[in-house]
Amino acid sequence: MATLWVGSRKGLFRYDDTPGGWVSPGKPAFIAGPVTAVLDDPRDGSLYVSLYHGHFGCKLHRSDDRGKSWLELPAPAYPKSDDPDAAALEFIWTFAAGGEDEPGTIWAGTLPGGLFKSTEKGATWALNEPLWHVPGREKWFGAGYDHAGIHSILVDPRDSRHIVIGVSIGGVWITRDGGESWALGGHGLRSDYVPPGQEQDPNLQDPHLIAAAPTDPDRIWCQHHNGIFVSDDGGMNWHESTGVKPSAFGFAVAPHPTDRNRAFFAPAQKDECRLPVDARLVVTETGDGGATFRSLSNGLPQDDSYDLIYRHALVADGSGRLLAMGSTTGGLWVSGNEGADWQLLSAHLPPIACLAFAP
Amino acid sequence: MATIRFTSHLVRHRPAPAVMAAGATVAEVLAQGFEGDDLLRSYVLDEQGRVRKHVNIYLDGALIHDRLRLSDPVGPASEIYVLQALSGG
Numbered sequence: 463m464a465t466l467w468v469g470s471r472k473g474l475f476r477y478d479d480t481p482g483g484w485v486s487p488g489k490p491a492f493i494a495g496p497v498t499a500v501l502d503d504p505r506d507g508s509l510y511v512s513l514y515h516g517h518f519g520c521k522l523h524r525s526d527d528r529g530k531s532w533l534e535l536p537a538p539a540y541p542k543s544d545d546p547d548a549a550a551l552e553f554i555w556t557f558a559a560g561g562e563d564e565p566g567t568i569w570a571g572t573l574p575g576g577l578f579k580s581t582e583k584g585a586t587w588a589l590n591e592p593l594w595h596v597p598g599r600e601k602w603f604g605a606g607y608d609h610a611g612i613h614s615i616l617v618d619p620r621d622s623r624h625i626v627i628g629v630s631i632g633g634v635w636i637t638r639d640g641g642e643s644w645a646l647g648g649h650g651l652r653s654d655y656v657p658p659g660q661e662q663d664p665n666l667q668d669p670h671l672i673a674a675a676p677t678d679p680d681r682i683w684c685q686h687h688n689g690i691f692v693s694d695d696g697g698m699n700w701h702e703s704t705g706v707k708p709s710a711f712g713f714a715v716a717p718h719p720t721d722r723n724r725a726f727f728a729p730a731q732k733d734e735c736r737l738p739v740d741a742r743l744v745v746t747e748t749g750d751g752g753a754t755f756r757s758l759s760n761g762l763p764q765d766d767s768y769d770l771i772y773r774h775a776l777v778a779d780g781s782g783r784l785l786a787m788g789s790t791t792g793g794l795w796v797s798g799n800e801g802a803d804w805q806l807l808s809a810h811l812p813p814i815a816c817l818a819f820a821p
Numbered sequence: 822m823a824t825i826r827f828t829s830h831l832v833r834h835r836p837a838p839a840v841m842a843a844g845a846t847v848a849e850v851l852a853q854g855f856e857g858d859d860l861l862r863s864y865v866l867d868e869q870g871r872v873r874k875h876v877n878i879y880l881d882g883a884l885i886h887d888r889l890r891l892s893d894p895v896g897p898a899s900e901i902y903v904l905q906a907l908s909g910g
Contacts, residue, residue, distance in 0.1 A: 515834070515864075516875055517830065517831075517873065517875040517876055517905035517906065518831065518834060518864040518865075518873065518876070518905075519863065519864065519867065519873055521834075521863075521864075534835075534860055536859065536860065536863070537863065539868035540868055540869075542868065542869065542870075543869060546871075546889050548869045550867040550868050550869050550871070551867070551868065
């Protein structure tokens with residue numbers, strides 16, 4: 463039975479794929495709490511959820527019994543400083559499990575731009591100082607938020623010390639020594655929101671999300687602010703997919719779990735609108751490594767749709783059969799046949815920030 | 822000793838009964854009041870010890886002046902109210 467976690471503005475919902483169809487058992491966890499990230503750790507089944515309480519800040523919770531009960535843990539904290547403008551945690555944007563050889567290791571990407579690591583299942587956290595002090599970070603800036611943030615953390619399943627991160631706005635950064643040193647990737651990405659002559663600066667790129675093909679971690683997909691890009695060398699160099707209809711703008715990308723040439727995207731009209739093009743909600747799919755795309759729309763609203771899909775709200779399960787998509791206006795859809803047909807699970811959930819299939 | 826009282830909105834997330842604590846400043850009183858519960862502290866102050874942007878602290882009926890260092894002087898019978906600011910939504 464598949465399980466889908468839905469992180470929303472008003473709590474964490476659970477949906478189960480039962481013989482009678484998808485059902486949401488019980489009430490949401492953290493009712494009224496805005497969920498910003500969720501991780502279902504494939505190594506030990508632990509669940510991690512971060513909340514952003516409007517008044518009381520970012521909070522972190524872990525469940526060791528599949529969501530029946532939750533333990534609050536200290537959230538990652540920036541180093542103590544006397545500077546009145548010293549950095550403080552705004553919220554956790556993403557989690558990533560460490561490698562199979564690192565039980566209990568969890569990474570957290572945050573605003574205002576810090577990468578944190580826990581080796582104790584979230585009980586303690588340490589800021590990755592080499593990245594925090596890396597030359598060039600002073601050029602990072604916020605996109606949609608006041609400060610830059612890390613939204614993508616890709617741990618190489620072949621080598622846990624090889625990690626690629628995506629920063630909005632700060633580009634793609636790569637470590638091959640577990641975070642002791644970092645190199646700036648993202649060569650070939652293109653931005654049109656900076657002065658002429660700086661469009662190719664890899665440190666000024668806004669990769670909305672980067673995601674690796676599970677069967678080929680060197681194949682990384684990027685839904686960038688300015689289009690769709692593909693890397694075949696682990697994020698160092700990229701080439702752009704052109705002619706993507708109905709739009710190359712969007713936030714999310716979900717690689718197919720078994721086919722390195724397939725990936726799914728959720729296009730929107732750029733830039734200030736951020737709505738489905740012509741108010742028709744579609745998913746776009748490439749099956750040839752980004753050379754061509756087709757739209758998938760069967761079961762999705764084809765008129766008067768104002769659903770925007772955030773970067774962590776389009777996901778595939780491990781088999782590739784299931785896809786799920788959630789929107790800012792509370793629409794939740796699943797596909798049981800790789801995107802050919804979509805089923806509406808709810809049209810009136812709270813705004814959805816993130817989804818995660820149980821491994 | 823001063824008395825610290827917390828908004829019921831905070832109590833929804835953490836046990837936060839009214840507590841008596843000593844100190845010459847709001848920072849000192851809160852430090853004693855939060856002793857043994859770093860998580861409760863994190864709901865009111867950020868990791869730099871500053872009052873969270875959307876939390877208000879009242880000292881004897883008035884908003885404190887120093888949200889960075891919480892240096893406002895506290896009297897022996899002062900009352901401190903920790904409330905959510907409406908600005909936080």
